[in-house]
Structure formats: C-alpha cells, structure tokens
Amino acid sequence: MRALTYHGKHDVRVDTVPDPEIVNPRDAIIEVTSTAICGSDLHLYNGVIPAVMNGDILGHEFMGRVVETGPGSTLKKGQRVVVPFTISCGQCFHCNKQQYSACDNSNPAENQDLTTPLYGRPVSALFGYSHLTGGYPGGQAEYVRVPFSDVGPIVIPEGHDDEKVLFLSDILPTGWMAAENCDIEEGDTVAVWGCGPVGLFAVQSALLMGAHQVIAIDHYPRRLELARQLGAEVIDFTQTHVLEALIEMTGGVGPDAVIDAVGMESHGFAVDNLLDTVKQTVGLGLDRAHVLRECIMACRKGGRVSVPGVYGGFIDKFPLGSFMEKGLQMRTGQTHVQRYSQDLLKRIEADEIDTTFLISHRLPLEEAPTGYANFYSQQNDWTKVVLKPGA
Amino acid sequence: MTMHSKYRTGSDRNRGAPVSVLALLGLLAAGAGLAYVSVKRTQPYRGDHRPPDSAPGRTSRQHRYGEYAVIGNTVTINKPRAELYAYWRDFANLGQFMENIEAVEVTGPDSATWRISGPAGSTVTVKTRVVDDRPDEQIAWRSVEGSEIDTEGKVMFRDAPGGRGTIVEAIVAYRPPAGEMGRWIAKLFQKEPRVQGRRDLKRFKMLMETGEVATSKNRKAA
Ligand SMILES: [Zn+2]
Ligand SMILES: [Zn+2]
Numbered sequence: 001m002r003a004l005t006y007h008g009k010h011d012v013r014v015d016t017v018p019d020p021e022i023v024n025p026r027d028a029i030i031e032v033t034s035t036a037i038c039g040s041d042l043h044l045y046n047g048v049i050p051a052v053m054n055g056d057i058l059g060h061e062f063m064g065r066v067v068e069t070g071p072g073s074t075l076k077k078g079q080r081v082v083v084p085f086t087i088s089c090g091q092c093f094h095c096n097k098q099q100y101s102a103c104d105n106s107n108p109a110e111n112q113d114l115t116t117p118l119y120g121r122p123v124s125a126l127f128g129y130s131h132l133t134g135g136y137p138g139g140q141a142e143y144v145r146v147p148f149s150d151v152g153p154i155v156i157p158e159g160h161d162d163e164k165v166l167f168l169s170d171i172l173p174t175g176w177m178a179a180e181n182c183d184i185e186e187g188d189t190v191a192v193w194g195c196g197p198v199g200l201f202a203v204q205s206a207l208l209m210g211a212h213q214v215i216a217i218d219h220y221p222r223r224l225e226l227a228r229q230l231g232a233e234v235i236d237f238t239q240t241h242v243l244e245a246l247i248e249m250t251g252g253v254g255p256d257a258v259i260d261a262v263g264m265e266s267h268g269f270a271v272d273n274l275l276d277t278v279k280q281t282v283g284l285g286l287d288r289a290h291v292l293r294e295c296i297m298a299c300r301k302g303g304r305v306s307v308p309g310v311y312g313g314f315i316d317k318f319p320l321g322s323f324m325e326k327g328l329q330m331r332t333g334q335t336h337v338q339r340y341s342q343d344l345l346k347r348i349e350a351d352e353i354d355t356t357f358l359i360s361h362r363l364p365l366e367e368a369p370t371g372y373a374n375f376y377s378q379q380n381d382w383t384k385v386v387l388k389p390g391a
Numbered sequence: 392m393t394m395h396s397k398y399r400t401g402s403d404r405n406r407g408a409p410v411s412v413l414a415l416l417g418l419l420a421a422g423a424g425l426a427y428v429s430v431k432r433t434q435p436y437r438g439d440h441r442p443p444d445s446a447p448g449r450t451s452r453q454h455r456y457g458e459y460a461v462i463g464n465t466v467t468i469n470k471p472r473a474e475l476y477a478y479w480r481d482f483a484n485l486g487q488f489m490e491n492i493e494a495v496e497v498t499g500p501d502s503a504t505w506r507i508s509g510p511a512g513s514t515v516t517v518k519t520r521v522v523d524d525r526p527d528e529q530i531a532w533r534s535v536e537g538s539e540i541d542t543e544g545k546v547m548f549r550d551a552p553g554g555r556g557t558i559v560e561a562i563v564a565y566r567p568p569a570g571e572m573g574r575w576i577a578k579l580f581q582k583e584p585r586v587q588g589r590r591d592l593k594r595f596k597m598l599m600e601t602g603e604v605a606t607s608k609n610r611k612a613a
Contacts, residue, residue: 020609025602072602089601093469093555108395109590125605136607145609148601218453 002389003057003141004368007175009047010376012058012369020137020145025072028149030083034162035062035139037368037375037385038170039196040310043264044129045372050314051114051131059387060085060127062139062167063162066153074150081153082336083146085170087125087136090151094124101334106148107134126334127339139169140368142389154341162384163356167197172355175201175261175341178308179209181331182257189213191246191255191298192232193291195223197358197384198308199261203232204353207258213298215249217242220380226358246298254300262291263309289315296323307332364391439562461564462588468596470554472527472548475599479546480530482519488594491587502535541566561592564565 005015020029038061043049063082066075075081087106088095094102094194103124107115111269112122114132128138135142146153156165175198183188190206192199195218206214216227217235224234235245247254296303296319305328323330347353360383363371447463468475478484482503486492493506493514501521506514517538523531523545531545542561551558594604 018610021611023606023608023611024604053609089597089605091469091600092596093467096469105601108607109593109597111607112593113586113590125607131607134605134607137609254604 001142027070029068030064032064057137058138059138100336171197174335178202179205181306188256194261257304258295307328365389463562
C-alpha cells in the first residue's frame with residue numbers, strides 16, 4: 001500500500017510499504033477514505049518529538065471502511081468508521097473510569113519503558129505518533145490495522161459525508177474536552193490561546209456549554225476571522241497587549257477559565273521564548289511554553305486552566321507563584337475520545353456543531369508532503385488539510 | 392531437596408541450616424513444607440544505619456543479595472485472584488507472556504521443564520518443582536537437579552483495595568553459572584534486573600485483562 005512516512009525533520013514521503021494484517025484477535029483492518037494532517041503532526045514534522053523512526057507511518061486522524069476483522073472484533077465488513085486517535089483496551093482500570101487516553105494496555109510492554117523515566121508512569125498508545133506512544137503505524141495510508149476495534153471505532157450511519165464526521169477522531173473531542181475541563185458556569189468568560197482546529201472547536205464547545213463570552217487569541221488574520229465567525233471576540237497578540245486587554249474585556253477580573261490550545265511550539269514574540277527556542281534546538285527537552293505562562297498570568301483568581309495543547313518534556317519559568325497564590329486549577333491530558341464519541345456524533349447530526357468550516361485544502365494522499373510543507377509554512381491559509389488515499 | 396548447599400549464605404552456614412534466598416529476603420514464608428528455616432534478618436541487603444521502612448527490600452538503593460540477582464515487580468490486574476492464579480498455575484501458559492521462554496513442559500503435578508531462549512539460538516533448560524502452592528494466593532518454585540541455572544521464584548496474588556482486582560507480585564532470584572552462558576544470563580538478568588520481569592508482568596496484565604498482548608507490529612511475524 002501507499003503511506004506517508006517519516007524520514008527526518010521536514011522530510012516526509014509517500015512510500016510503498018507492506019499492507020497491514022490482522023495480528024491480534026480484536027483487530028480490524030480499515031481501508032482509509034479520509035485522513036487529516038493535525039497540528040500535532042507538525043511537532044513530528046519539526047523533529048521535536050523523540051523516538052520517531054525513519055519509515056514510521058504518520059497520521060492519527062482517519063476514517064474509512066472495515067475490510068477485515070479478527071474474531072474478537074465487533075465490527076462488520078463494509079461498515080464506515082471513524083477511528084479515535086487514542087488506542088484503548090476498554091477493560092483496564094482507566095478505561096473503566098472512561099479515562100481512555102490513560103489506558104494501561106495499549107502501549108506495548110517494551111515501549112512502556114520509554115516513557116517511564118520521562119513521565120514517571122508509562123503513557124498509553126496513539127496511532128501514527130512517536131514510539132513513546134507505542135509506535136503504531138498511522139492513518140495517512142491506504143490501510144490501517146486498528147487494535148481493540150470493538151472499543152474505539154465509531155460506526156457512522158450512511159449519508160454523512162466523511163468531512164462532517166472525520167474530526168470525531170481527534171480535534172473535535174479534543175476541543176470539546178478542553179472546554180469541559182473549564183467547568184464553565186453562567187456568566188463565564190473563557191479565553192482561548194491558539195485558533196488552530198482544536199482552539200476553534202474549543203471556542204464552539206465553550207459557547208455551547210454556556211460561556212457568556214469567548215475570547216480567542218492568535219495572530220493569523222484568517223484564523224481570527226474563523227473564530228469571530230463562530231462567535232468569539234478576538235485578540236491579535238501582535239497588535240495588542242494580551243494581559244491588559246483580557247483584564248479590560250472582563251470587567252477588571254480576568255477570564256474565569258483559560259485554554260492553552262497551542263502547546264509546546266508557541267510562536268509568541270516574548271523574551272522567554274528565545275531561551276526556550278535555544279534549549280529546544282540543542283535538545284535539552286525544554287518545551288516552548290510562552291502560552292501556558294501567559295494563560296496562568298491572565299486567569300482570574302480561583303479560575304481554571306485547561307491544557308489541550310501538547311507538551312512532551314519540561315518547561316522552566318513556570319509561574320508557580322501566580323498559579324498557587326491565585327488558587328488556580330489545571331486540567332489536561334490526551335483526549336478521552338471514546339467518552340465523547342456518541343454525544344458529539346449526535347450533535348453533528350443535529351447541526352449543533354459545524355465541523356467542515358475549517359477545512360482549507362483537500363489533497364490526494366500522494367501529495368501529502370506538499371500538505372505538510374504548506375500546513376507548516378502557511379498557517380494563515382492552510383488551516384486544515386484532508387488527504388484522500390486512492391485519489 | 393538436593394540443592395540446599397547452593398542457597399547457603401555465610402550466616403546460615405554458621406548455623407548449619409540451609410536457607411533460601413527468598414527466605415532471606417523475607418519472601419518465602421516459613422512452614423512451606425521445606426527444610427528451610429527463616430533466619431533472623433540481620434539486614435543483609437539494607438544499609439547498616441538505615442531504619443527499616445515499609446518498602447520491599449528490592450527497592451532499596453543498595454542491592455546486595457550475595458551472588459544472586461533478584462527481580463521483583465508488582466502489577467495490579469483488573470481480574471479476580473482465582474482466575475489469575477489458575478492461569479499461572481498451569482506453567483504451560485507462561486510462555487504466552489514471558490518473552491524469553493520458548494516453552495514450559497509440565498512434567499508432573501508440581502514439576503516442569505522450562506526452555507529459555509539463549510544467545511545465538513541456544514537454549515537454557517531449567518527444571519523446577521513447586522515448593523509452595525496455596526490456591527488463589529501464591530505459587531513458589533525452585534530449580535532442581537538438571538537445571539543450568541539456580542533459581543527460585545514466587546508469585547503472590549492478593550486482593551486490590553476498592554474492588555480494583557488483584558495485586559500480583561512476582562519475585563525471581565537467580566545465580567548465574569560461570570562461562571559464556573553465565574555472562575549472557577548476567578547480562579539478561581543483572582544489567583537491567585527489573586526490565587524483563589516488569590515487561591513480562593505487564594504482558595500478563597494485558598493478556599488477562601484484554602485477552603491479547605499489545606503489539607504495534609501491523610503484520611504477523613514472518
Ligand atoms: Zn490530531
Ligand atoms: Zn485500557
């Protein structure tokens with residue numbers, strides 16, 4: 001089959017690789033019909049995530065048709081499914097608590113050793129990402145082996161376009177969980193850093209959850225315009241003092257909840273970023289965390305900090321004094337996708353959530369490297385790229 | 392038992408009584424139907440001036456088990472004790488989750504022959520006898536004559552709190568032989584003494600909880 005593979009920083013290629021097979025009883029093989037490039041794929045593309053090997057198949061946002069099932073799968077050949085980017089067994093302590101992204105059993109035992117020294121406990125598996133998270137071949141391919149296929153995949157009724165439901169795989173539930181982690185109350189203002197796909201879905205979700213006001217912060221005019229269309233107030237951080245503006249836009253209080261939808265490669269123009277960039281370049285494993293620092297500084301006393309943005313290593317100059325003295329709470333984590341699948345599918349069917357507005361480009365899988373290059377270098381216009389295998 | 396001498400330590404030699412390593416570590420209970428005595432622990436594996444704490448001895452910063460390498464790991468499995476005990480008690484199952492085991496042949500109600508894969512296609516044979524068997528609670532075994540490694544091991548099952556299944560603790564002690572094989576075994580079991588045991592127990596958990604062992608390979612092994 002053809003698949004998008006990693007060959008080093010800013011070097012991804014579409015290669016011919018062996019087709020996947022059923023390996024474990026609960027596996028299914030999916031023929032991919034649509035797959036997207038994610039902002040977190042850019043962390044791989046930029047070479048800032050460790051344990052990505054040459055030849056790894058990338059991609060964790062995908063959907064398609066079931067073409068083969070193992071004896072333990074509950075799927076049927078021909079069904080259309082969206083596959084969550086997190087791989088979860090459905091039977092461990094964490095899965096039983098619906099903490100699907102903390103699954104004990106999806107990351108192979110030998111890979112679990114990789115994250116134990118880094119994080120204290122091993123993390124669970126994701127498709128198409130680092131070997132820290134299992135090294136499972138990803139979805140930017142013609143076919144994917146999907147483990148625990150009786151737990152993850154969301155069966156999609158016929159009649160919905162791929163693009164309407166594709167983002168159930170990651171960015172929609174990720175934006176939704178980001179807003180849920182804000183514990184939104186009546187009258188709340190929620191500030192969202194980053195108007196990428198996750199940030200934009202967080203804007204929609206926060207408004208659906210009853211936020212009085214959502215303020216979105218970015219510097220790409222096109223992305224700010226999308227946020228505005230969804231009902232957010234916007235701040236361009238290149239034009240405006242963010243902290244001052246947030247206080248003035250919230251009656252002198254500060255936002256009740258803040259969302260860092262940027263993560264470890266924030267492109268702020270702040271001084272602290274320069275040091276972080278140096279450290280990231282020389283491989284000290286410090287994440288660029290300007291946005292997280294600003295989130296904490298901006299949040300009102302007793303407020304909530306929600307972090308859907310991806311971090312992989314360590315940060316310094318964490319404003320712990322501000323965090324403690326203001327009595328903030330922080331909630332974060334990879335998304336427990338399976339927890340939200342059915343509810344969000346219903347909301348899509350009821351047209352409560354617009355999922356297609358952010359797709360800017362559709363490309364055949366063969367042109368995926370172009371998609372990566374432009375998604376990386378032209379973030380204003382390339383908001384979301386959907387790849388079509390076999391096209 | 393015929394291998395008592397191999398398990399003697401300085402302190403018990405003085406008393407003329409054979410003591411197993413696991414007994415020394417406080418891990419093999421007295422009254423197990425064996426000729427072992429439990430010796431008064433003179434803290435052979437703890438720092439002299441360190442007050443005892445509640446942690447297992449194998450997590451001590453000082454590893455001193457004499458000639459033995461000791462591997463011990465704990466895992467919580469979301470299944471009842473009886474189910475886990477029963478699976479383990481059939482030693483023929485162990486190769487399903489222990490990476491280095493080619494096969495375990497059950498040769499009697501309490502005896503088994505283990506074939507452990509070695510370097511360059513070689514195989515190490517270990518014959519064991521179950522020396523303590525308490526249904527749904529624990530299984531202890533020791534190597535007997537005809538084994539290429541001195542080893543003893545024990546797995547314990549106890550209820551996890553709050554209905555969280557079973558806490559499984561497995562401990563294995565080895566004394567590697569001399570020569571090339573010894574160097575290989577030392578490398579396997581002493582250089583990273585916890586790695587293999589930890590991975591094996593994680594695979595046991597996967598198999599018991601999910602019915603399969605997770606792998607990211609997307610094709611069957613050739
Ligand atoms: Zn994603
Ligand atoms: Zn699980």
